[in-house]
Amino acid sequence: MSASTLILLVLGLGLAGWLVARSRAAMFRRANGGKRIASLPNYHAWYAALWIVVPTLLFALVWSQIADNLVIQHVLASPAAADLPAFGMQRQTMLTEARAVATGAAPAVFNPAAADLVEPFEEALTRYNIIGMVVTLLIALAGGAWAFLHLKPDFRAHTRVERAVLSLLLIASLVAILTTLGIVASLVFETVRFFGMVNPIDFLTGVNWSPNPMTDGSNPDPERYGAVPLFWGTFFIGVVIAMIVAIPMGMMSAIYLNQYAAPRVRTWLKPALEILAGVPTVVYGYFAALTIAPAIRDIALALGVQNPSSESALAAGLVMGVMIIPFVSSMADDSIAAVPQAMKDGSLAMGATQNETIKRVLVPAALPGIVAGIMLAISRAIGETMIVVMAASATARLSANPLEAMTTVTYQIVANLTGEASMDSASTLAAFALGFVLFLVTLVLNIIALRIVKRFREAYE
């Protein structure tokens, strides 16, 4: 029995309960001489339906997790399983194949040895399917009966149903907290394991980064896990180069749109900037790698630079800066728009020109919002992955020359997690440690920025 039929069955039972309870409530009403009962029949119906659906769904969830194991255990216990290899790929494929045949997903097994396993699989599957079905029905019946016994003319079904709806809303909003917890827990867990292999001090202060996923295993040389060059590369590309492009361009765009552009022009230019923001990062990455990086290399060569890198920090940083422009621009636009008109009038009435007003009054007044926007922009830049994966380099280097190749935290996370190393090797865990650092830095930037924005808004409300 697949998950979808189980769900259909549960929903069908729920519907049946809904209908029965509804007609029962309608009966109360008739018995009452058509007068109002405490709750509308629909609420009685929902009350019963919830009592049927919620417990059965919970059971189905649990069952789908354990049934697989039960089936496998049954199969392994069968005499045919005695010939299985003790472990490894072969064993796994044979089991998968036999299961596919038993469920009807595949016509026949490739591996003849697996053929013997088909029968125990079929047996186990039928047995546990029946068990699952019966228990589901029993639970549905019990829930329905419980609900049904409660239905009375004076039963306030609607308060119960509304309480259930409210809990559903609460649960939905808890998903956000669960996600945050999930992120923190998984990062901390793997990071702690990594720090069991490499001293955190070495990690945070070492200047040599050259993990070797093949040989490092679980007993790496801590000398090879110094992350400083990665932090430097991230900072240099995402904060220095990208922001040199994004901050002036974004600010001036926002000022022009907000203060100079005619409304008609503004309605066209703003969406154009939004399109720039909507271009996927993989496209920017491709653009950086295919067009910008070779161009920069050629220009550097023409200027007589020796051996410029074709994966220069400059290419990745410039394209990242362009990607961030609309982001800075929209934050600055919002902040400047939030400055009260009275402030601007005050300055203009003194005989200040437009740009004097902007530079000396509007921008200083909007500064908290702008600073917060830049912090969010930095947080986005240092977490940007695809551009650096496609246009930056794998070489960790501490250098201030933008024409040299550099690597970043996000690049190394991807590189160490998409290689051949196992989940337990030091290089894999190092990726989680890097992710943890990245998460903490962006978390701090975000929280400070969001707080500034909130206070800024309150100040001008």
Place this chain on the structure above:
Amino acid sequence: MADIADSPLANQANKSLEHENIETGEPKMRARDVDVYYGQKKAIDSVDIDVYTEFVTAFIGPSGCGKSTFLRALNRMNDTIPSARVTGTIELDGEDIYASGMDVVQLRARVGMVFQKPNPFPKSIYDNIAYGPKIHGLAETKPDLDNIVEKSLRRAGLWEEVKDRLADSGTALSGGQQQRLCIARAIAVDPEVILMDEPCSALDPIATAKIEELIDELRGRYGIVIVTHSMQQAARVSQRTAFFHLGNLVEYGHTSDIFTNPVEKRTQDYITGRYG
């Protein structure tokens, strides 16, 4: 200039100027047949008015009658509202301020404005005052600038209260102090006319009294136009009063005449509180 500090109280000033003829002397500003439109809507209809440096002019009238609109036409602050349009002529010292040769920046430096709600810049007290002189390049050196700041604050009667905390933010002052700061800011560029749009409406009686005193002291040096909703205030501080109604200038004359002996019935109704 020091003698203005002990100038007579407002009502005495009224008396001394009461019998001067309104047509004597050259007006500082002269408006003729001025219409102001917001899009298609006419907010000011054919207004003629003269503003003199010697007298304080008050604009009164019910809410929405166009006082602020007309006031903003006098230093072209209406230019900042895209839909606003002005016709007719407004002259400053005989020059048409809406002529193409007139420079808005210079005009606004010559005709300053104080708003209903105090709007100090989010800068220090010192920088608020120094703002105008700095952008207009009125001070060559730092001591010059210090001098202008001190003089302006003294004229606005704020110096004693703030001289020890010039570096504090202008927004940290009380409402009345903020409004005097805005007046000081306006006089720091030594304008010829100061337009005030209900400068006391956000203030308590004591702060109001201080500002009224200040207006009286500034009279003679600057042409002053003040919009007010308080009949008493108009009577206290002004020598000329203009009554607006529904975009029209109904009556304009000596303050004492307007309040004691109005020509028009509408003026009479308004000052006796029948509407507005």
Place this chain on the structure above:
Amino acid sequence: MSNVATSGSEKVRPTRTAAFEARLKKRYAAERRFKAVGLGAIVFSIAVLVFLLVTMALNGLGGFQRTELRVPVDFANAPVTIPANAEDERAVVQSLERQGMRDIIIFSAEQALGEEGATHVNSEAWRLVAQEIAADPSLARGQQEFWLPTDEDLASAYAGDGSADLQPLARRLAEEGHLSDNFDSGFLSRSDATDPQLVGIWGALKGSILTMIVTLLLAFPIGVLAALYLEEYAPKNRWTDLIEVSINNLAAVPSIIFGLLGLAVFLWIFPSYRSAPLIGGMTLALMTMPVIVIAGRNAIKAVPPSIRDGALAIGASPVQVVFHHVLPLALPGILTGTIIGMARALGETAPLLLIGMRAFVSSPPDGFTDNATVLPMQIFLWSDEIDRGFVERTSAAIIVLLIFLLLMNGLAIYLRNRFEKKW
């Protein structure tokens, strides 16, 4: 009294001096410069956008074409039979393979193009012919003409680069009318392949669609319900603050962090669903949910309290007020936010890279648990290929992705304008 009045006006005011006017000129020049810089900044951004789009379009138009050879095949000389009982295309192709389809094509190509030319017919060309025949058996009778893909070498020779030796051959075939670039409709219906002449994006596109379905089914209800809770019911306490901070922060956390979460949690729970749309969709849902919550809260906030009061006053319960009155009014705003969030998820690559949705998928996924890849990932994978043919194909795939994103954003803007209400 009177001396006060005169002394002030006799002195030349500082704002009337010649120095003031000289300075004014400079100030206006500064004003013009400043305005020009502002305009320049915008023009720069737009110019980059246009440059990017034009580069992609110029490269990409070639990606919708492929180099093909015109080969007449005479089935009268080489009869093939189509098995009558064949259930599907695969069976027909297998049968034709057994009947020597490959040799028939090679022979026909030699006849038409000469020995050398025939070696450059794509080695999979026979399969394409077989598939066409399976779709339309009448093709297998008499003299037929097929346009067959070339191999990569001839394709690049025809494009003017690649090895110089082949270029004379390409020129000759082109002059004879046997070789040309034709629109390749199969690009939209095939899947990934190792040969740029044979790749298509349908596999990746279908993967994207499946992934987006999972994302939408999870993120939309959770996001809307959470927004309703926070805006309508949440008490003002530490828990609520914590939820708010979490959501605002999640909306700004780098997407790669969600990939780490997916790798550590989802793949740990479901180890067998690596590179399945199910896991990809769940990961992207966590990323999209905060966007929907934030958009949803703003939309709900915009519904005026008077509507709630009105409903409450006629005796509706708080839940009824929200579901019957507030939610329908806020829905356009919520949908706009959802579409924008979905567009972002559709273009996302980094988190999917970590959870392994980078499989080489040569046939489109059939379900939520099949191996799959997504469109942006396909772009990333192709961009790594050195072959020139892939450069054009990558740009073509980018065009397809951008068209989808443009449509989604256009829909969002349309919804926003259509339903924007002033209360």
